[in-house]
Amino acid sequence: MHIHTVGLQSAVHSLGVVMSKDSPLADWSSLQGPGIRASDRDQRRIVSFDPEARKRCQTTIRATAMVFQDPVSQRLRANLDRIAPSDATLLVIGETGTGKELVSRYIHANSLRRSGPFVAVNCGAFSDTLAEAELFGYEKGAFTGALKTQAGWFEAANGGTLLLDEIGDLPPTLQVKLLRVLQEREVVRVGSRRPIPVDVRVIAATNVDLEAAVQAKRFREDLYFRLNVASVRLAPLRERPGDIPTLADHFLDLYKERLNRPDLTIGDEALRRLVHCAWPGNIRQLENTLHNAVLLAPGPVIGPDDIRQRSQGHARAEAAAEAVDLESAVKILTERAIADGESDIHERVTRSVIRAAFDLAEGNQVRAADSLGLTRNAFRTQLAHLGAIAPRRRSDAPQLPKPTQPPAIQRPIRRLTDLPIGYQKYGTSNILKMRGALEQRLAAHGYRVTWTEFLSGPQLMDALDTMRVEFVATGEAPPVFAQAAGVPLVYVGHEPPAPSGEALLVRRDSPFQGTGDLRGRTVALHKGSNVHYFLLRALQAQGLSFDDIQPVHMRPSDALEALVDGRIDAWAIWDPLLSSAQIRSDTRVLTDGHGLVPNHQFYLTNQSFADRNPEAVAILLEELGKAGEYAALHAAEAARSMTRAFGIEASALELAFSRLTYGAKPLDDRTVRQQQGVADSFHALGMLRSSISVRDAVWMRA
Structure with missing residues (x-):
């Protein structure tokens, strides 16, 4: 049976395949069996499959929404149909949310x-x-933690198709090796010298301008030409409005069933508003909008007020939709800011660019500087100016002779000591930062506080090691790995346990009833983070180990979508991202940390800073305790005031804050023993470079 759309195996409950009515389907009637429903509207069909129907279809491609109603999309389909049967390497270009992975699956399904x-x-x-080990595999013993031989993604895709999404983010060293693989069609595992032939069609996808990246020397020109044998450019949703009604109906049917609102319909005025929205987030944003409308619409008909989007009829939004390059987009935003009477526009734009590059590079200054076309020194100067890192010490600069002045007019100058603090967006330190009390109090004692945000605990440890920050807060696992790697850290305090603040999540319709059901399944986590130890303990409680599952390192920002889409089976995550997922209707907790881990929050600095500045350490711990106490005892008020800064719904923040413990106390014997158990567990698995003594890293105030 030839299928002219992508996939029939649903990875998410009730996800369907959207097909145009004239799609060349060899035996349409054969699909009209149990568990399949179809409805007509706007010349299309929507088909949903239950597990038995999927089994009969015998396909490995997951189902999702793909339509070809708009003339622009119909031209795209014609191009895809010409490209699919060949084995040519393909480059798929499009904005975030336009369906680059979906198009890649379509190509594979029709190849x-x-x-x-x-x-x-x-x-x-x-x-x-x-990265090299992930792509090409590795041999047992190739590096610390390589306890067995592991095939890479190229070998996993042998005989099929490999999608390299966000190819523009591939490190330069890997670009060279990827070029060789594409030329020779063979990989060499890390720790081996034996080439392994691979038969793989490569599809690369990107939302950045690779030609511009080539010009800026961020992407190899020879690799670009090797990837760009064939290419397709996906139009943003605003350029193919004819697809919007069909997609809207599909997502409406999907969430009506999930949220048990079978009689809900969408009104004509609401549909017109959808068609005239700019959709900067494309199909993903449209789906979220329909999900929100189904969830919150008070009556049986979704009206225009239930569509939480700005109309494209607004002149500035319309102009933004037409912006096709960086300069145009910046111009539109500047015009909007000036028209709205906003202040400090230049400084805010500069800050946003520097911060965005720094975040996208995950705190790597060299990569961030390169992405902006700056030298590292120039980029560091910008970071210091914005308060993202500490300015260089005066001792680093040449000392100029001091001008002599008459004693009568000399004034004592009190120099402030820089105190750069590293924090994570979702931690207690961010609550402290937003409250603003710390800076004032420490300034009175001669300290100037600067804040730098990091994505994860391992990055905080790296920043502490390189002295970009002097004080950090993180969970149980990161300091263990850092101490084993030789980072000169000391524990100066900890928060009491909060075991319910981390958990394993699965989809609501998942068949899994306990951790033991995850044998052989894909589980996402952020390796080296707090949940790394939690997942280890959850598996051990069921007689399993990491070898019994397929752990996948994944950014938290990507993991929830992957879970709901069925690309992963479970997700190990912490608050408040945990609580944000919990309030959804399509996920549930498989198990949390109760009885498995204490889930401590630790406060760390380096020995010399703690010894030189015991007063600052004491003030930090006291203010952290107050911040935690405020969030825990006034969860609803704190959630309402901080929802915008955290980027998380107030109800989710309230749930997370209610699970907080507070105190920021010095380490006691019990906590030291618990943290030593974390270290010993990782060492027993061969995941640490050497055994460590946590007690040796506990700061003893003189």
Whole structure:
């Protein structure tokens, strides 16, 4: 049976395949069996499949929404149909949310490789150190933690198609090696010298301008030409409005069933508003909007007020929709800011660019500077100016002779000591930062506080090691790995346990009833973070280990979508991202940390800073305790005031804050023993460079 759309195996409950009515389907009637429903509207069909129907269809491609109603989309389909049967390497270009992975699955499903595997890999999720091992595999003993031989993603996709998503984020060293693989069609695992032939069709996807990246020397020109044998450019949703009604009906049917609102319809005025929205987030944003409308619409008909989007009829939004390059987009935003009477526009734009580059590079200054076309020194100067890192010490600069002045007019100058603090967006330190009391109090004692945000605990540890920050807060696992790697850290305090603040999440319709059901399943986590130890303990409680599952390193920002889409089976995550997922209707907690881990929050600095500045350490711990106490005892008020800064709904924040404990106390014997148990567990698995003594790293105030 030839299928002219993508996939029939639903990875999410009730996800369907959207097909145009004239799609060339060899035996349409054969699909009209149990568990399948169809409805007509606007010349299209929507088909949903239950597990038995999926089994009969015998396909490995997950189902989702893909329509070809608009003339622009119809031209795209014609191009895809010409490209699919070949084995040519393909470059898919499009904005975030336009369906680059979906198009790649369509290509695979209509190719001669359709019976082989389809493997999607996010290049932006690779760390520089592990990217080669992830892509090409590694031999046992190739590096610390390589306890067994592991095939890479190229070998996993052998005989099928490999999607390299966000190819523009691939580190330069990997670009060279990827070029060789594409040329020779063979990989060499890390720790081996034996080439392994691979038969893989490569599809690369990106939302950045690779030609511009080539010009800026951020992407290899020879690799670009090797990837760009064939290419398709996906139009944003605003350029194909004819697809919007069909997509809207599909997502409406999907969430009506999920949220048990079978009689809900969408009004004509609401539909017109959808068609005239700019949709900067494209199809993903449209789906979220329909989800929200189904969830919150008070009556049986979704009206225009239930569509939480700005109309494209607004002149500035319309102009923004037409912006096709960086200069135009900046111009539109500047015009909007000036018209709205906003202040400090230049400084805010500069701050946003520097911060965005720094975040996208995951705190790597060299990569961030390169992405902006700056030297590292120039980029560091910008970071220091914005308060993101501490300015260089005066001792680093040449000392100029001091001018002599008459004693009568000399004035004592009190120099402030810089105190750069590293924090994570979702931690207690961010609550402290937003409250603003710390800076005032420490300034009175001669300290100037600067704040730098990091994505994860391992990055905080790296910043502490390189002295970009002097004080950090993180969970149980990161300091263990850092101490084993030789980072000169000391524990100066901890928060009491909060075991319910981390958990394993699965989809609401998942068949899994306990951690033991995850054997052989894909589980996402942020390796080296707090949940790394939680997942280890949850598996051990069921007689399992990491070898019994398929752990996938994934950014928290990507993991929830992957869980709901069925690309992963479970997700190990912490608050408040945990609570944000919990309030959804399509996820549930499989198990949390109760009885498994204490889930401590630790406060760390380096020995010399703690010894020189005991007063500052004491003030930090006291103010952190107050911040935690405020959030825990006034959860609703704190959630309402901080929802915008956290980027999380107030109800989710309130749930997370209610699970907080507070106190920021010095380490006691019990906490030291618990943290030593974390270290010993990782060492027993060969995941640490050496055994460590936590007690040796506990700060003893003189």
